[in-house]
Amino acid sequence: MLKIGITGGIGVGKSVVCHMFALLGIPVYDADTRAKWVMHYDEALKQELTEAFGMESYTIDGELNRAYLAKSAFHDPGKLALLNSIVHPHVAKDFTDWVAANSGAPYIVKEAALMYESEAWRQMDEIIAVFAPMDIRIKRLLQRDTHRTQQDIEAIIGKQLKEEEKMARAQHIVYNDDKQLLIPQVLKLHEQFLTKA
Template sequence: MLNVGLTGGIGAGKSEVVRLLARRGAVIIDSDRIAREVVAPGTEGLAAVAAEFGPGILTEDGALDRQRLASVVFADPDRLKALNGIVHPLVRRRSAELQAAAPTDAVVVHDVPLLVENGLGRHFDVVVVVDAPDEVRMERLTRVRGMTEEDARARMAAQATREQRLAAADFTVDNSGTLEELDVRVEKLWERLCARAAGR
């Protein structure tokens, strides 16, 4: 089994790379999806978040109000740290369960948005960074996701710099071009990951 940590700044197109790797046979462990699961209604995670941030971050039906929570934590690094202190251990535990269930010869790709920020590279055999210039990411966030420029800049500023991510990478996937170009680059990456897995 080869454990791959895959990351990239917001707007870099990491999700598209994950989709292309899954199509080629990678086992995907999606940290964002798990992070949503561990704070679903009725979970210990949601109870802990509500205890930390107050009942105001819950919707009327008792679910997490993500927009309200985001407005709190992205404006205050200490509050973001508090949230991560609750959610990240729960995500790690669930990720380990999913990894243990994967075939022994699998290429397991862990989709981890904040891999660099949280110093998680050491937990993986290989770190892959999906990269695009900041101006390309900004254009995607404002045009495709509909964010304001101010919101996009705040989200980008809350993450590691492009240089920090690239310094952590064993492999880099350039996603500044077309989807066709990306598919070719992911195919080359997949071949390298499979070769690395076969050599373990």
């Protein structure tokens, strides 16, 4: 089965593009959402996180303590790398199981902001990079994530792989720059993937 990865920095519109593929009947795996699910329900992962980051990683009720993990890891590159090294293999296995469950589809799409950073691109046949200019991204994110400041957004963007590198490594680019229409770009890719599949 053809496996298509969709990546791009925060605020470029990956989810919008993925929603279009879903409307065309293509199964879409949202790596961020699935990672949260796996972190909550995968007992082996829960054990590894607790051993690495302490009992506070989960609440008394067994809920993932996202605030605690974020505070523990996101400002320390070493701890963030440790967190990713624990979580990513479990999400990769979850993706493999999900692909098997969707084996009847002509192709599948995996959305992942950290497609290259997590090495998930190695599981894909082709990659689509979604691109939007920085000013548009910041404007969108300030409207969407009202709890974040512009400085918060710029800090997140600063930690992600540069857009130029994502675009250079991808086989396809979708421009979500408020100038080019998204639907024709997605439909063209859909036809290409159906032909290859």
